[in-house]
Amino acid sequence: MSLELISALASVGTFVVIAASALAAIIQLRHLRSSNQISAINGIQELFESNEFRCARRFIQDELPRLAKEPQFAARVEHRIMDDGLSSLNIIGNIYENLGAFCKYGLIDKEIACDLFSGPILSSWTGMMPIIALRRRSLDAPALLENFEYLAVLCEDFEARHPDGAYPRGARRMHVEVARTTEPVDRVGR
Numbered sequence: 001m002s003l004e005l006i007s008a009l010a011s012v013g014t015f016v017v018i019a020a021s022a023l024a025a026i027i028q029l030r031h032l033r034s035s036n037q038i039s040a041i042n043g044i045q046e047l048f049e050s051n052e053f054r055c056a057r058r059f060i061q062d063e064l065p066r067l068a069k070e071p072q073f074a075a076r077v078e079h080r081i082m083d084d085g086l087s088s089l090n091i092i093g094n095i096y097e098n099l100g101a102f103c104k105y106g107l108i109d110k111e112i113a114c115d116l117f118s119g120p121i122l123s124s125w126t127g128m129m130p131i132i133a134l135r136r137r138s139l140d141a142p143a144l145l146e147n148f149e150y151l152a153v154l155c156e157d158f159e160a161r162h163p164d165g166a167y168p169r170g171a172r173r174m175h176v177e178v179a180r181t182t183e184p185v186d187r188v189g190r
Contacts, residue, residue, distance in 0.1 A: 040108050041116065044099060048120065053095065056088035057120060060127040064089075068130065077131055078138035089131060092124050093145050100147030103154060113151070114158035115166050122159070125152035 047053055067073050076083055082090065099117070102108040114121075125148065136144045158166075167173070 037108055037112070040102065041112065044108075044117070047095060048117070052091065056091040057124060059088035060092060060124055064127055064131070074134060077134050080139060089128060093128065093132075093148060096121060096124060096148040096151055097145050098147070100149070100151030100154075104147060104150055110154050111158070114155045118155035118158055121151055121155045125149070125155075 076086060099108070099113060099121075103110045103113050132145050132149075136142050
């Protein structure tokens with residue numbers, strides 16, 4: 001065997017080892033990213049199940065529409081720092097602002113976030129939109145809660161693509177009887 005052949009075989013062997021190492025590193029990075037997303041989503045889920053978050057969502061659903069009709073409400077909302085009675089707006093706004101940023105920068109997969117959380121995100125955005133618009137104008141802050149807005153847009157688009165849910169096409173379904181009532185039924189999470 002010539003020296004050139006041995007050198008060529010050694011180069012090929014080195015290339016194979018480097019390629020296998022690179023492939024293993026890519027696979028490990030994908031697993032690490034998935035693990036990080038699972039941890040982040042579990043943290044978000046725990047937050048959504050917290051009493052503070054549920055109370056804040058209930059405030060937006062039940063109390064905010066009534067408060068918004070009061071004459072002094074706009075003045076309360078226009079302050080740079082809102083009073084403690086409106087802290088629920090900050091809680092919900094900040095949580096969804098962070099989740100929107102995580103989705104925007106790819107830390108959490110957009111499709112997963114929308115599949116799991118579109119209901120509460122959209123109902124919260126709908127309830128808070130007039131207040132967000134008022135604060136953007138009064139504070140001259142057009143970017144206020146823009147990641148929350150981005151997240152709401154993602155969720156609207158997701159629901160438009162999946163009007164009957166996101167159940168995988170072609171997957172077998174369980175036969176479930178749905179009782180028909182005359183009373184309207186609210187969607188879960190809204």
